[in-house]
Amino acid sequence: MKPQSLEMITRLVGFDTVSRNSNLELIHYVRDYLATHGVQSHLVASPDGAKANLFATVGPQVEGGVVLSGHTDVVPVDGQPWTTDPFTVTEKDGRLYGRGTCDMKAFTAVGLAMVPDFIARGLKRPIHFALSYDEEIGCFGAPSMIDRLVSDIPKPSAVIVGEPTSMRSIVAHKGIAVLRTTVIGHEAHSSQVQRGVSAVMTAARLVAFIEDMMAENKANADPGCTFVPPYTTLHVGVMQGGTAVNIISRACTFSWDIRTLPGDDWHTYLTRFQAFANTLLPAMQAISPQASITTEVLADAPPLQDQGGEAQELVFDLCGHRHTDVVPYAAEAGQFQERGFDVVLCGPGSIDQAHQPDEYIDIEQVSACEQFMEKLADRLAN
Known part of the structure; x- marks a missing residue:
């Protein structure tokens, strides 16, 4: 691992860019760093101005370049039993510990550290560097930046999204839709169930229906599918409702996600869910006309489909092997592909360490990423 890579990883990890916070301090640091090397950056602000994407070009403004894409936000450390300071890189036993070392600041840091060499x-x-915000909470930041890449830079031949793949070529990932359902019932004393509409119990039936849809997918899964698990999943992660055990609950809200296989459409599950919800409403509204079930879509990021192409061939050459894989998580790669870019995931570190307390990246993975970048520079210089 080169000293300049370690220095840049340390710098980027030192910015607390948990998604609930602004990422502007990091973005301004990168902008100023690139400016010292004569590279102009372009910022694409969030609607409220509290965050920003950044894109910049090293080299001539011609077609056939390569985009290095990374998100700047990280997941929270709240409640996790860290044994080191999450926002200070700690080197120990051949590893670098710190929030974002793996997911995914090391990839960006290695690329930035090599700018003088580029x-x-x-x-x-x-x-081209393309740094986004709010990937971890729904891939919200990248689309506005991708719009600018489409309009402002000569068409690149490949986009490499540096998620932690252990420097393997990932050619497909699942999509994700995040939804929130709110049930409004009618309060009454719990001894008089005939007078009330339980929002919590209605929500429980809806949650069970969501699980039933996933059970169908599991039962009908294609044994040849390479995803793990090999089917579209549906999961309820948060549920809140009720005020006391002896009060029929008036309100209950739950948040859920649908992680779709490439080729599957999450809207079909929402349509089925809403149809089932509609079968519950008549009995609810017979007691309270104000009773309701509403669902809002909080996030929607498309899957990445394996389409072959130049990005895959490029990564094969740079990595020295033709092994490919798929991953069950969502990423911004599908958003790039949706806008016509040829894209692949490849970056240092293992997803097994992402989002964990004492998150780390093996130093040998950083070195492998450095070699990858050097080969990329050689290729684009010839």
């Missing part, structure tokens, strides 16, 4: 090589085709 410039010195006299690239004939450019390397």
